[in-house]
Each structure stands twice: as C-alpha cells, then as structure tokens.
Amino acid sequence: MLRSLILFLALLLAACGLLPERQEETKNWSASKFYTEAKEELNSGNYGAAIKLFESLEARYPYGRFSQQAQLEIAYAYYKDQEQASAIIAADRFIKLHPNHVNVDYAYYLKGLANFNDNWGILGIVMQNILKQDMSERDSKASRESFENFSELVVRFPDSKYAPDAIQRMAHLVNVVAMSEVYVARYYMKRKAYVAAVNRAQFALKEYPRTPAAEEILFIMMKAYEALEMTDLRDDAERVLRRNFPDSTYLTHPVEIGGRPWWKFW
Template sequence: MKNLSLMLLILSLSLTTGCSWLGWGDEEQTEEDSAGLTEKDFYERIQTSLNASNWTVAISNLQLLESQFPFGKYAEQGQLELIYAQYKSGDYESSIASADRFIRLHPQHPNVDYAFYVKGLSEISQTGGFFDSFLPTDSSMRDIGEARGAFTTLTELLSRFPESPYAADARKRLVSLRNRLARAEIHVANYYFPRGAYLAAANRGRFVVENFQQSPAVPDGLAVMAQAYYLLGMKELADNSVEVLVANYPEHPSLDSNGQFDFERRLLADQDSWLDKLSFGVLKRIKPPSFDSRSVYDKVTREAELGEGNQSQQDNKRSIWSLLTFGLLS
C-alpha cells in the first residue's frame, strides 16, 4: 500500500512537471484573475503563451486584453498578435476576419502590411485539403475561390507596400497562386470541349493568355484558342493562335514534328448519338480535345523562377518566423 502511494505521488509530480514544460499549465485569465494586473504584466503573460505555442490560451487572453485595455499601449500590437495566433491555431476564418478588422480600423498603422500578409496566408491555408499531406492531389481542380482571395490580398500587399519585409515571400506565393488559377482555367476549357461549348473554351484560353502571361499554362491557353476557334469556323483566329504557339512554344505536344497543329477536325456535337446525349457527353465515342503540357513547361518555368529568387533568398536573412512575430520569437 505504501509503495502504491509512493508511485501515485511520483506519477502526479511527473504529470504536473510535464504539463508545465509543455505549456499546458498556462491557463486562460478571467477578468477576476487579471483585475490586479497592469497592462504590461498581462501582455507579458500572453507572450509566455505565444512562446509556448499555446494558441488557445493566447487567443483568449489577447481578446481579454483588448476588452480590458482597448486604448492601451499594447492594444494594437495585441490585435496583430491575435491575427497570428488564430492563423497558427488553424482558425483561418477568424484570422481573416481579425485582419480585415485591423485593416479597416488602422489603415495607416506602420504594421498594417503584416495584417495583409497573414490574411493572405490564412486564405492560402484554406485552399488545402485534408489529404494533401498524404496523397498527391491536383489543387487546380478544386474550388479556387479562396485562391482568388489570396491572390487579391497579396497583390494588394505588394501594390501598397512594395518594400514590405513580407514582399519577397508574398511574390513567391503569388507565382504559385497565379499558376494554379491559370491551370484551373485550362481545366474548365477542357471540360467545355466535349460539351460543344467552344466559344466558352476559347474565352477561357484567351483569359489565361491575357491575364497570366508568365504562367506555364499560357501555351495550353493558346492551344485551347486554336482548337476552339477552328471548331467555331474562325480560321483566321485559329491560325493566329497557332502562329503564336509555334513561335513561342515549339515543343508543345499539340504540334507535330513539322510544327503543324494537330486539330481535331470534326465537330464533336455533330457526332452525338442518343447515348452521348443521355450521358451529357461523358460516354462520347471519340476522345475530345484536351490540353495539359505541364510535364513540358512547368519544370522550365519553375527552374527560371528559382534562378531569379536565389539572390533574394541570400539577401533575406531573417526567417519568416521572425517576421511573423516581429522578431519577438526569433
């Protein structure tokens, strides 16, 4: 019995020490707990939670800090750290809402660029799926609403604050977002072909060529335009698209060894059987046009972008973690 009591005592002490070491001993402050604390003391306790990555406690206490000291010395800094803590906790919706609120209330704040940056990170994080870490997935085939939002946010960051310490990382993320948005347009264009929506496909291809000019999806955009215009009977526009494709992307899979575009020469809609119509084109007997040259051009584009970014990576000695926490946790 005595040995059992001793073992229970040791286990209890071990758990207490372990919880303290892991930051689990940090508790949410209530209004009564913090009533006797100065703003500075309360803020320093919050920093302990942030340092321990105890995001739930940090979020609760940052909200309490603002309610108790709305015009205090640390009020605005606390709002920025709330954006970050919500982002790190995975509560991206709240992080975006807090960032929007800060931008609206403090548009001239010296660190408002940080609010834009973390908002963009939260929007990017929303685009990921649960299985992305385990299985190879094509992100451009998922809903791109959040990706568009992130692209808009980071574009505004660079437009308003080109010298921001977050600008270099934002530019790299914009490249990835741009490529994803462009590829999504090509996916939609390919979807339109077997359904006979050639004008809609041509418009998608043209949108990529006009708005994502540095994207590796541009050659597919030109190929989409060439094929769609051909099927619409717009030979001059089709020939112009092929001419640009041959001049700039001679290795495109749609071109034969002589540089001739391999048109699908039959109108798919004219070959519909009753089974084709019942299946909405899913069971068509011929393979519809589809363009995806990522195996050819993505690697070339990625290598060029990495080459351009090497110098900026050497110049940027501060880590993203340091920037995110304003150097507090570096």
C-alpha cells in the same frame, strides 16, 4: 462592417466570462502580464488559450500599445490555428483601427497568407497528398483574394520586409489562377461546348499571357476551333503556339498527350 461588429462583440464577451476558470487568477493582472502569458500560450501552440488571453487583455485594457499588439497577435493566432476567416476578420479590424501603425504592413501580409492557405487547409493537404488534386482545380476565389492582399501590401509598403515573400507568392498565385481557367476550359471541351471553351481560353490568354498555362490554353483554342470548323482561327492559334512554345508536347505529339488520345485528355 458585420465582421468587425461580430469580432467586437466577441471581445466584449471575453471580459464577461470567456475564461471562467482563470477569472480569479487574472483579475489583478496588468496589461504586461496578460500579454506575456498570452505570448507564452501562443509560442507553445495553445492558440485557443492565447486568443482568449489576448481578447481579455484588450477588453480589460482597451487602450495602449499592449492592446494594439494584442489585436495583431489575435489575427496571427487565428491564422496559426487554421481559422482563416477569423484571421482575416481580425487583420481587417486592426487595419481599420490602426491604419498608420508601424506594423500594419504585417496585417496586410497576414490577410494574404490566410487566403493563400485557405486554398488548402487540412482537407486540402489530404486531397493533394492522397488524391493528387492540383490546387488550381479548386475554386480560385481565395487565390484571387490572396493575390489582391499581397499586391496591396507591395504597393502600399514596397520597403516592407514582407514584400519580397509577397511578390514570390503573387507569381505563384498568377499561375494557380491561370490553371483554374484551364480546368474550366477543359470542362467545356469535355462537354463539347466549344464556343464556351474558346471564350474561356481567350479570357485566360488575355489575362495571363505569360504563364505556363498559356501553352495548354492555346492548344485548347486550336482544338475548339477545329471542332467548330473554323480553320483560319485554328491555324492562327497553332501559329502562336509554335512561336511561343516551339518544343511543346502538344505540337510534337498531336495525337496523344501523356499516352492518351487528346480527346480523352480532358
């Protein structure tokens, strides 16, 4: 509610001077002219200028198809400008105002993309390329929200042209979120908080049983139970690991993982 109010106030301000240098030029523009000029700015990568023109269009001509499309274009422009939070607010506003619009599926898709890219942004790209940090090491909140956005799109609009891409991204996001649980379990192992490590691993295994992360999750459970001297449970975890990952590195090289002793792996 607060987000929608903030965006609404911003739109009102657009009519009151967001484009002072172009007020005289645009005062007699039609809705079509506003839209054409804004699209040109958008296609040229001038996202800030495009947003201002789309906002001015909506403020000057609040009704009609150009106004509705401008609202959706604003969300897209914010997304392209890496203003993820603003893109989500604008997409949410469009969905609430036009739940039956022919292009409302795209608004849901944009929300998913904005949350998907919020895992990185410019800083994240630097961290990935230079520091080699895994996406799943970061807070998984955006990943979870992105998954929910794409899931809502697929459920509500199974025939949407954006559904296939959304499904692919959902498959990736499940792996990302599962690996984020692994990093938490690793942290507990490093701190020798074995009960907490087991609890986290059990949760991850229950929620994400068919992801690649399950292999390490089972290994963590093995080592945590071993540290707790719970032999039967440790053997159960190993049995499941062998059955599901018979060629696992954790089984073929139980002492060293990647050239390091397993206790230094976390």
